[in-house]
Amino acid sequence: MQFVFEKIFVPNNHTFISRQMPLASNRKIHSHKNFEINYITSGKGRRIIGDNVSEFEKGDLVLLGSDLPHCWDLQDYDGNEPPISIVTHFSENIFNSDFFKIPELKQVELLIKEANSGIRFKVKDNKEIHQTLLEMVNANGLEYYIKLLKIFNFLIKIKDREKLSNPTNKLADFTKNIDKINKVYEYVFLNIQEGINLDEASAVLNMAPSSFCRFFKKKTGLTFMEYVKNVRLGIAAKLLAETDKQITEICYESGYNNLANFNLYFKAKMGKTPSKYRKNFRK
Template sequence: MKAIEQRLPQEFDKSFIVFRETGQYFPCPWHYHPEFELVLITSSTGRRMVGDHIGYFEKDDLVFMGPKLPHVWMNDSEYINGEADCFADGIVIQFVENFLGDKFLNIPEMAGLKKMLELSGRGMVIKGQTKEKINSLMKEMVNMNGLQRLSALFTIFDYLATTTEYELLASPGYVQKTTVQCSDRFNKVTEYIMRNFDSDITLPEVASVSNMAITTFCNFFKEHYRVTFIEYLNTVRVGYACKLLAEKNKNVVEAAYESGYKNLANFNRQFKKIKNMTPTEYRRTVNME
């Protein structure tokens, strides 16, 4: 399933987009765009795909996504067939990174938000009280204009910058290989994995990159990533395999090999463990009309 680039209409006198989508069902295809995006579902149910993540949405579902991350919201069959007792309805906020100027995110007060914007490259579902507060504001913003609407967006930024109530969606390996320069040990390890996950990367090798003994590195990795190095590496590889299966003309064997697996049985086992379905089932799911 090839993602296409789509844009929402923006009013000439507005610096960001607040858009209401309503109809029998959500019509958008698998797509991406250069803006950050908040998507609030106010009515209907169905399946949402964000990168290689497949989940389900219902009323009040709230997702925050970074630029160029492919996604789609697909309603359940009763909406497609016109048998549902309500319309599909949602509210979308879109903004580009520099909509308030190139230096906006570099001021000290934006440090927390900047971190969340970086994490949103994988997509995140917002939960708990943070979700309730943002949902309430987004519903009001539909009828706001001018400084009132901008003020509401800044309040949302504050909620995002200070919350821990979220779950990341797409796996790290789904995104393109990083080219970000490393400034510390944590980033150096992450970049090395993202550059080399499709090769025979070993524990002693990656430990040496961080200038740690293997035991020290394993403890460091588990503390910072909350999983073991091998578990993280498999998550990255399976995520990249999902990208190949969904967006390129690759069969399962090719996707396994190009993701760093030399053993097809191990690939299938790890894929099912992480995605709760086989590679073939995943490919069939993401290519459903």
């Protein structure tokens, strides 16, 4: 089965990011450095986390550690209620800060260590957790941080939980190339506005461009330029949802140099124009 490496875009002035996402975007097995809280608001199917394969449905709540392969595969979608999850990604280094070393957060620190295996919290469509996660999607600043701590307060109180995976059971071919792929990801994020150059990206791994392109496609399931386009789209969607910047400004900040092309590509991938996408977050 094919594995996909991901780099989650978290802006420099944020430690974590919360989004409502279609479950269809999680159908490939993927991994990322960030920790993840995933709450299913609609839909059901099969969940793969590490070496664990099990069923999920509305209300499913899991916490995933860094570099843990996972995906959600939809089943029985009748087309009426779009399958959606609320996903929070936060830095793998967040708990290395002095703030999280205080005694009051010891239980949170222990919970995060457990997350290396993936944890399913056995709650049944908890409305308070759902509402807090939903509020995090549009929260900012200190309010955002407080709500994340509130979620952790919920999680540490849930005693009925299930360890999902053996953290040591990772495919060698999957793990040995993580550092190489992450070097490419870092290059893309640092240069996305100024412009991405294939020769420069190849040089990051000391490869010829042709060899680099084969390597990247084999390890990620995407061509290098497909990945770059996805990054640009992710940045644009984030800026549209969370800022009041003009669409033209967002176009250039996310690496596009032509507004018409940006609008066409965004609509083709997201199903709506940038302006209509933004309206979803202004209701």
